[in-house]
Amino acid sequence: MASGRVSRRDFLGKLAASTAVLALGSPVQASAAQSAGSPKWPIVAFSKAFQELNFDESADLAAEVGWNGFECPVRKGGHVGSERVEEDLPKMVEALKKRGLAMHILTSDILSMATPHAEKVLRTAARLGIRHYRLGVFRYAPNKPIPDQLAEVRAGLRDVVALTKELGMCAGIQNHSGADNLGAPVWDIYEIVKDLNPAHLGIHFDIGHATIEAGYAWNTNARLVQPFFKSVYVKDFTWQKGSKGWASTWCPLGQGMIHRGFLAGLKRTSFDGSISQHFEYPISTGPERVQILKKDLATLRQWLEGAA
Numbered sequence: 001m002a003s004g005r006v007s008r009r010d011f012l013g014k015l016a017a018s019t020a021v022l023a024l025g026s027p028v029q030a031s032a033a034q035s036a037g038s039p040k041w042p043i044v045a046f047s048k049a050f051q052e053l054n055f056d057e058s059a060d061l062a063a064e065v066g067w068n069g070f071e072c073p074v075r076k077g078g079h080v081g082s083e084r085v086e087e088d089l090p091k092m093v094e095a096l097k098k099r100g101l102a103m104h105i106l107t108s109d110i111l112s113m114a115t116p117h118a119e120k121v122l123r124t125a126a127r128l129g130i131r132h133y134r135l136g137v138f139r140y141a142p143n144k145p146i147p148d149q150l151a152e153v154r155a156g157l158r159d160v161v162a163l164t165k166e167l168g169m170c171a172g173i174q175n176h177s178g179a180d181n182l183g184a185p186v187w188d189i190y191e192i193v194k195d196l197n198p199a200h201l202g203i204h205f206d207i208g209h210a211t212i213e214a215g216y217a218w219n220t221n222a223r224l225v226q227p228f229f230k231s232v233y234v235k236d237f238t239w240q241k242g243s244k245g246w247a248s249t250w251c252p253l254g255q256g257m258i259h260r261g262f263l264a265g266l267k268r269t270s271f272d273g274s275i276s277q278h279f280e281y282p283i284s285t286g287p288e289r290v291q292i293l294k295k296d297l298a299t300l301r302q303w304l305e306g307a308a
Contacts, residue, residue: 042068042274043300044104045293046233049279051079055088059095065293069096071105071231071276074121075136082109082117085124093128103128104274105204105231109136110171112156119163126167132230132273134172134204135160138182150191153182157192157201165200172202172230175221177209177248184213186221190228198228206233207262208278212248222262229271234258234300235278250280252292254299264307275300 045067047058058079062070072092074080080088093103106125110118115136125133138153140146157171164171173192175183183189193201203225210218236256240249250256277300283292 041232041272041304042102042104043297044069044071044274044276046071046073046107046276046278047079048073048107049283050285050289052285055092055095058092059099059101061290061293062096062101063099064290066297067101067277068274069101069104071107071134071274072103073107074125075107075109076116078107078109082121085117085121089124090128093130103130104132105276106130106133108133110160111136111138113159113163118160122163122167122169126169131168132170132172134174137174137176139180140182142180146188149182150188154192161196161200165197170200170202170230172204174204174233175206175209175213175225177212184209186210186214186225190225193225193228202228202230204231204233204276205229206235206278207258208233208235208237208250211258212237218262219265222265226269226271229269229273231273232266232271232275233278234275235280252281252299253277253296254303260303260306263303267307 045062045065047062047070050058050061051073053061058070070092072079074085074089075082080092096102106121108118108121109115110121110133113119122133135157140149160171173183173189175186175189177184189203193203205222205225207218207222210221214221234253235250236253236258237248237250238256239246241247277296279293279296283289
């Protein structure tokens with residue numbers, strides 16, 4: 001039966017579409033971008049979703065799906081274990097290189113130079129020509145003032161940033177949703193990076209996590225930190241109510257709450273990094289996995305084409 005009622009999801013989608021022209025870039029930035037032509041961003045995959053595969057199998061998968069390479073977790077329990085980085089990271093890089101692909105981002109668990117294997121990971125990555133890496137997840141202690149903790153994180157990163165600069169690399173902090181995660185509200189990452197050289201410390205902006213935490217205000221948060229973008233992470237989610245209340249649930253791109261207006265705004269900025277697809281929803285390990293991943297990539301490319 002027909003109804004005149006508009007669902008909450010449809011309302012949110014229409015509102016986001018109507019405000020997309022305001023996202024991120026100013027009209028001046030838009031004109032500059034249009035006159036210079038649309039930026040071409042490598043699209044890579046966060047290989048955590050299939051790290052049970054060996055390096056050659058992973059590179060084969062990337063080539064078959066159609067990505068430009070990987071964002072690879074190099075950390076304890078990662079696709080490349082940090083304790084074996086000198087032995088295994090060159091193998092991963094070579095497997096990608098054979099297929100015309102590259103490792104665009106290294107994801108680490110580095111919080112300071114005291115993190116086990118931190119210097120070894122960074123020096124090995126630098127020797128292999130990897131320029132961008134993601135830091136680990138910083139978490140707030142419950143009984144200490146937030147400003148004091150931000151100051152501690154800034155101080156702890158001093159030596160990390162110094163080595164990063166020496167190696168010609170750039171570190172980045174991801175905004176990750178969660179009650180105790182530094183970066184969930186985004187403004188706190190800004191407080192850390194605002195006075196530092198963005199050539200050596202920036203932000204890996206995750207539109208999925210930003211939308212979970214900010215709702216309507218994802219655009220405001222993105223505008224605040226956009227000059228520090230080093231890469232953009234794309235994944236989608238819905239809200240679902242279970243026995244313990246409402247919770248965010250990851251889903252294929254285009255089936256959830258994030259809006260393509262983010263990419264339209266991004267096109268009007270000077271961003272020139274990678275777009276990394278993250279796959280947090282359950283994906284089959286069978287032969288259909290390739291088609292599932294290809295579908296997400298096709299959706300992202302459609303969104304990018306529509307944003308031109």
